Amino acid sequence: MGIDPNKHVPIYEQIIDHICGSIAAELFAVDGPLPSIRALALELVVNPNTVQRAYQELERLGLVRTRKGLGIFVTDDAVDLARRRSEESVRTMFSAGIDLGRQADLPQETMKSIFHQVLATRAG
Amino acid sequence: MGIDPNKHVPIYEQIIDHICGSIAAELFAVDGPLPSIRALALELVVNPNTVQRAYQELERLGLVRTRKGLGIFVTDDAVDLARRRSEESVRTMFSAGIDLGRQADLPQETMKSIFHQVLATRAG
Amino acid sequence: MGIDPNKHVPIYEQIIDHICGSIAAELFAVDGPLPSIRALALELVVNPNTVQRAYQELERLGLVRTRKGLGIFVTDDAVDLARRRSEESVRTMFSAGIDLGRQADLPQETMKSIFHQVLATRAG
Amino acid sequence: MGIDPNKHVPIYEQIIDHICGSIAAELFAVDGPLPSIRALALELVVNPNTVQRAYQELERLGLVRTRKGLGIFVTDDAVDLARRRSEESVRTMFSAGIDLGRQADLPQETMKSIFHQVLATRAG
DNA sequence: GTGGTCTAGACCACT
DNA sequence: GTGGTCTAGACCACT
Numbered sequence A, B, C, D: 001m002g003i004d005p006n007k008h009v010p011i012y013e014q015i016i017d018h019i020c021g022s023i024a025a026e027l028f029a030v031d032g033p034l035p036s037i038r039a040l041a042l043e044l045v046v047n048p049n050t051v052q053r054a055y056q057e058l059e060r061l062g063l064v065r066t067r068k069g070l071g072i073f074v075t076d077d078a079v080d081l082a083r084r085r086s087e088e089s090v091r092t093m094f095s096a097g098i099d100l101g102r103q104a105d106l107p108q109e110t111m112k113s114i115f116h117q118v119l120a121t122r123a124g
Numbered sequence E, F: 001g002t003g004g005t006c007t008a009g010a011c012c013a014c015t
Helices: A011-024 A037-044 A048-060 A078-103 A108-121 B011-024 B037-044 B048-060 B078-103 B108-121 C011-024 C037-044 C048-060 C078-103 C108-121 D011-024 D037-044 D048-060 D078-103 D108-121
Strands: A064-067 A071-074 B064-067 B071-074 C064-067 C071-074 D064-067 D071-074
Touching: A011 A048, A011 A078, A011 B078, A037 A048, A048 A064, A048 A071, A078 A108, A078 B011, A078 B078, A078 B108, A108 B078, A108 B108, B011 B037, B011 B048, B011 B078, B037 B048, B048 B064, B078 B108, C011 C048, C011 C078, C011 D078, C037 C048, C048 C064, C078 C108, C078 D011, C078 D078, C078 D108, C108 D078, C108 D108, D011 D048, D011 D078, D037 D048, D048 D064, D048 D071, D078 D108
Parallel strands: none
Antiparallel strands: A064 A071, B064 B071, C064 C071, D064 D071
């Protein structure tokens, strides 16, 4: 869940993924506001500039829209876009894992069992 | 295969994964030599310093051993270590993907179908 | 017409330009009243504070005069001042465009043809 | 020419326009390097972060490509893209000027004469 | 040397 | 209060 500054993925991308997932999960109302830059920065214990960079990218992706002096708001087609982006990210991760496994000549059955084991572990 | 300088994973770690996978797949003979730093750097289109850093790390992991003036050689227990490490890397990737999916509240069935679809696509 | 909150020019300056142009075009009678702050704010979908700032600036420029409790009125020499200011603004914009074109080494003929094309398009 | 920190246009956009114009004018060789972030920052008396933001946007526009550890390089189709973007910027400025003039009910002849006067003044 | 990310903190326009 | 821009300065991976 949280943000991990020691990962290779830059913090601002982790924030993008985090917000994108939350939008896909409909944790934010369409047309509703995102947490303010400062508020989210405090919550994530991260610099406001870093949050802002994430928010700007989310705007570029069409997920949010900023209204000057008011805040940043979820767009109408955000849920759809976010869901698609999230699925794509999942696919990318799975592909990367499968490629690593194939490189090591792991049998498909091994990969499947790893997958289902992790899936079970992380199940809600 | 394939080193991608635009990924977030540092190149030297990508090289480690690459060699580690090859050892696990027994593409290198136990006690046999790895490609020279210079040769691998040319092959991967990468700076020799970067390859060297990867080799140093592989030595630290116990997968290879440097014999001065002779080259770098695969250790006796390298295959086992490499296999374990590769499985661990695969697990990490799958976990990351599943976490992203759960964050977006994707149904498990969706994740399973993405996984099997990718697995089929990448099948040998 | 048209205030665009996404332009770089601050909204209050866009309002100044807008009123200044209207005075130059004699859409407001000399000695006649400007729309009230509140009314203009509603019309332009803008915060009243922002309109007020524009009106203060217009007063500083000598185009309008506040009469307490009565409203804001066009001064005697406003038309002249406004016309000069508008011409100056036009010149500034043209200069900026020409500078950009010169920076890109666009031939003068290209700039002229762009200019006349736009002029024709925007013709009344 | 230069960068003006007091303009309304953000510095990083001024840098974008500046580099874009220079590419259009073929002041940089295709496939050749741009000045390094630090070098340009020194030259323009601006913070490196600001230059970097401009360079990132230029990359997003497809005008340049960064090679890690090496620098930032002009892409093959950069001249074409830059020329088109520069013309578009010129058109935008002229449009803005003409709109201001029309708002003030300036005769077309006045606008033309202002335009040609400025063009003559700024002529090489 | 190169670019990429991040923090800390300032000032501005707008609500 | 809100977001947008900028500076100063740090650390990292890569050449």
